[in-house]
Amino acid sequence: MSDRITAILIFIFAAIYGLEAYRLKSGFGSDSVGPRGFPLILAALLAIISIFLFLKPEFIERWPGRNEWINLLSMLVSFVVYAYLLVPIGFIAATTIETGFLSQRFGAKIWQALILGLGSSLFLYVLFVHALQIPLPIGKIFKQ
Amino acid sequence: MTETLQLLAHGFSIALEPQNLLLAFLGTLLGTIIGMLPGVGPINTIAILIPITFSLGLSATSALIMFAGIYYGSQYGNSISSILLNVPGTASAVVTAIDGHPMAKQGRAGPALAMSAIASFFGSSLSIVGLMLFAPLLAKWAISFGPAEYFVLMVFALSTLSSLTGSNVVKALVSTMLGLILATVGLDPQGTTIRFTFGQLKLYDGMDLVVVVIGFFAISEVLQSLSDTSKGQALQTEVGRVWISAKEFSSSFVTMIRSSIIGFLVGVLPGAGATIGSFIAYTTEKKLIDKDNTFGKGDIRGVASPEAANNSAAIGAFIPLLTLGVPGSGTTAVMLAALLSFGIRPGPLLLQNSPDIFWSLVASMYIGNIMLLILNLPLVGIFARILLVPKWVLMPLVTILSFIGVYSVNNSAFDLLLMSGFGILGFMMRKAKFPLAPVILGLVLGELMEVNLRRALSYSDGNWLALFQSPITISLWILTAVSLILPIVISRFRKKEITLEGE
Numbered sequence: 001m002s003d004r005i006t007a008i009l010i011f012i013f014a015a016i017y018g019l020e021a022y023r024l025k026s027g028f029g030s031d032s033v034g035p036r037g038f039p040l041i042l043a044a045l046l047a048i049i050s051i052f053l054f055l056k057p058e059f060i061e062r063w064p065g066r067n068e069w070i071n072l073l074s075m076l077v078s079f080v081v082y083a084y085l086l087v088p089i090g091f092i093a094a095t096t097i098e099t100g101f102l103s104q105r106f107g108a109k110i111w112q113a114l115i116l117g118l119g120s121s122l123f124l125y126v127l128f129v130h131a132l133q134i135p136l137p138i139g140k141i142f143k144q
Numbered sequence: 145m146t147e148t149l150q151l152l153a154h155g156f157s158i159a160l161e162p163q164n165l166l167l168a169f170l171g172t173l174l175g176t177i178i179g180m181l182p183g184v185g186p187i188n189t190i191a192i193l194i195p196i197t198f199s200l201g202l203s204a205t206s207a208l209i210m211f212a213g214i215y216y217g218s219q220y221g222n223s224i225s226s227i228l229l230n231v232p233g234t235a236s237a238v239v240t241a242i243d244g245h246p247m248a249k250q251g252r253a254g255p256a257l258a259m260s261a262i263a264s265f266f267g268s269s270l271s272i273v274g275l276m277l278f279a280p281l282l283a284k285w286a287i288s289f290g291p292a293e294y295f296v297l298m299v300f301a302l303s304t305l306s307s308l309t310g311s312n313v314v315k316a317l318v319s320t321m322l323g324l325i326l327a328t329v330g331l332d333p334q335g336t337t338i339r340f341t342f343g344q345l346k347l348y349d350g351m352d353l354v355v356v357v358i359g360f361f362a363i364s365e366v367l368q369s370l371s372d373t374s375k376g377q378a379l380q381t382e383v384g385r386v387w388i389s390a391k392e393f394s395s396s397f398v399t400m401i402r403s404s405i406i407g408f409l410v411g412v413l414p415g416a417g418a419t420i421g422s423f424i425a426y427t428t429e430k431k432l433i434d435k436d437n438t439f440g441k442g443d444i445r446g447v448a449s450p451e452a453a454n455n456s457a458a459i460g461a462f463i464p465l466l467t468l469g470v471p472g473s474g475t476t477a478v479m480l481a482a483l484l485s486f487g488i489r490p491g492p493l494l495l496q497n498s499p500d501i502f503w504s505l506v507a508s509m510y511i512g513n514i515m516l517l518i519l520n521l522p523l524v525g526i527f528a529r530i531l532l533v534p535k536w537v538l539m540p541l542v543t544i545l546s547f548i549g550v551y552s553v554n555n556s557a558f559d560l561l562l563m564s565g566f567g568i569l570g571f572m573m574r575k576a577k578f579p580l581a582p583v584i585l586g587l588v589l590g591e592l593m594e595v596n597l598r599r600a601l602s603y604s605d606g607n608w609l610a611l612f613q614s615p616i617t618i619s620l621w622i623l624t625a626v627s628l629i630l631p632i633v634i635s636r637f638r639k640k641e642i643t644l645e646g647e
Binding site for chain 2: 003006010017020021024025031032033035037038039042045046049050052053056058064068071072075076079080082083084086087095098099102103104105106107108112113116117120121124128132133134135136
């Protein structure tokens with residue numbers, strides 16, 4: 001993706017943001033600037049900056065290849081899965097899986113990933129919940 | 145003068161309380177470690193710790209003592225990896241690697257590390273005195289600032305950071321605008337209109353800074369390090385005796401003084417921090433004293449200069465943060481957010497209304513720097529071993545700690561999704577060379593800017609010329625223009641492109 005395309009995307013974003021801002025209505029007794037004044041200035045400035053970016057693009061040496069994107073995507077999916085699993089299955093189980101998965105992505109062997117996952121989730125749970133008194137979800141399925 | 149000493153003595157009495165001593169120690173220890181580890185910096189660490197310190201019920205003073213310790217501690221630690229690994233721990237140690245790593249390769253890692261610790265201590269100590277003397281003066285002067293002055297001051301801070309971070313001003317400005325735009329999400333400052341929430345109830349209070357910062361910095365860093373295929377550099381584990389000779393010390397003495405002063409001045413400037421300070425100090429020294437062309441080949445003065453400067457700048461950066469309420473770098477921006485969440489509003493009135501916070505911070509800095517000197521001279525060999533921790537241990541742990549930090553802000557899993565979204569955005573911005581620090585500064589300053597703009601205009605009955613009327617606003621506008629035009633002029637003369645990432 002070159003800077004030119006980025007510049008166009010930024011310009012479109014600025015336009016949408018500006019339109020959204022323009023449609024905002026002032027509340028009762030608002031000042032002369034109103035809730036949309038500041039956002040409109042930002043939208044205008046961003047649009048102008050995007051034109052500068054379009055006119056003077058930079059060369060980017062290396063954009064991630066296909067395998068890298070798959071790698072990254074798998075990590076992002078794991079974050080999302082973690083967010084959805086955290087409350088139902090609890091911090092310890094979710095974190096064991098997530099840490100194990102991530103460390104394996106970073107090149108750990110299966111047994112290393114397992115030990116790290118289990119060890120760190122237990123350690124962090126005790127540290128945060130018991131030593132620091134910061135609540136972490138224990139897991140809905142264990143409550144019944 | 146006696147008044148200053150009295151206030152300082154009172155500050156010491158607070159900083160020496162067992163809990164605060166412990167927090168200063170934890171902060172500096174943690175700072176050294178995270179400063180050393182490439183990929184974990186003070187910005188992520190402080191952001192992760194904000195919700196944690198909050199739920200621990202620490203006082204604002206105690207939290208600030210620890211956060212400050214993390215920041216200036218990281219300026220000690222970051223040189224360890226620069227010297228031993230040729231990979232800077234944080235951006236402000238980029239320059240230290242230029243002479244530090246060649247020294248390590250020549251088997252002089254010990255003197256390089258010792259010089260770095262001593263120069264760091266030297267720079268910090270000079271700078272704390274500066275902080276103590278100049279902060280009250282600046283606060284007195286800034287008390288006359290009205291909303292128009294504040295608004296323009298923030299414009300100036302954003303423009304200097306944009307023009308000094310990264311190699312491309314236009315891209316840095318895009319980052320700045322993104323931060324400001326993110327700040328407009330949620331209820332508007334007058335509390336009458338809901339903006340840009342797309343019906344998401346959870347966004348009514350606005351974007352939580354911790355969520356955005358951890359996403360942008362920590363998560364994108366994890367993604368980046370996965371995508372980074374370059375093989376790690378060989379670690380020089382043979383540290384040897386960490387000491388320098390009297391000759392080495394005296395040869396670097398003037399350099400340390402000069403660089404500390406440069407670092408301090410740069411640090412005080414809103415919009416410039418330790419990275420830029422170390423860079424300017426090093427290039428100045430190179431021009432002044434590099435007669436035999438030894439800089440870049442393992443000259444110990446090339447280690448002393450950036451290390452004195454980045455520590456001195458890190459301390460100096462507390463001046464605009466505390467007396468004006470306008471931070472100058474990513475890290476101080478996060479610290480401002482931390483203070484605001486504790487209900488403390490830094491600004492010219494802070495020193496008047498809650499002098500305890502300021503003076504106990506100053507006192508804790510004296511204490512923290514002595515702790516750091518001890519940690520970084522005899523114990524540096526032990527710290528160096530931390531660099532051997534493999535990526536597959538470090539990166540998952542950083543991720544999980546980020547999750548805990550984000551989750552504990554609101555006990556909400558939705559925030560984890562938001563964080564992941566900012567993570568991928570931050571990653572793409574890194575790849576496309578958009579700097580990230582301006583996003584944070586924009587996000588933190590956005591609301592303050594809008595509030596001050598609207599206040600200034602309601603004082604003037606909607607007359608926009610009010611922003612250009614006082615001598616202070618006019619000079620700040622001129623400085624803003626200069627800061628944006630100067631890099632374009634300089635880049636024509638600059639021989640070698642050096643990129644500075646956010647610190």
